[in-house]
Amino acid sequence: MEFVNIDFQYSKEVTVINEEQFNAHMRLYEGYINKMNEIDKLLMEDTDLVQANSTYSKYRGIKRGETFALNGVILHELYFQNIGGPESNPDETVKKYLSRDFGSFEQWEKEFVATAKASRGWVVLAYDVRSKRFRNISLDAHDVGNIAFSTPILVLDMYEHAYFLQYADKKVDYINNFMKNIDWNIISDRM
């Protein structure tokens, strides 16, 4: 299956990122789409399987790139989909689950923000199937830090490319504005 990028459109209602920041980020997202098509094509060809080696090999390079690029596609799509305007609020079901697993909705929010500050790549509110609860997980790269058996629910890009053009080093302003722009209808659907 060929990867085709989702044609996300910038909305003036969004107050967390401006159009210039959005467009730059969209070009990076499309880069991951292109790389996935390149990698899938390579995997169909002669990849020199007999030379596969964990120190260095062509196959290792493809395999490292595969999970990095695919998670790059998935996480960016979830991120752009869960950004709405400032009008949305969490419903009672969302609040019930987050209160169950974090003590209160407000406590979940504090911990999500702290996880964002502590992350170099992504912060993800995910459902951890093994322990049957929601967790805020910290990723230092697309393929570093994920829980193997979990479902992403809310995704925030903490790579500097996501905010630096607009916010420079004011990372906390970006995080706080993101928290006001979550599309809670999408979050309810994912739960």
Ligand SMILES: [Fe+2]
């Ligand atoms: Fe990104």
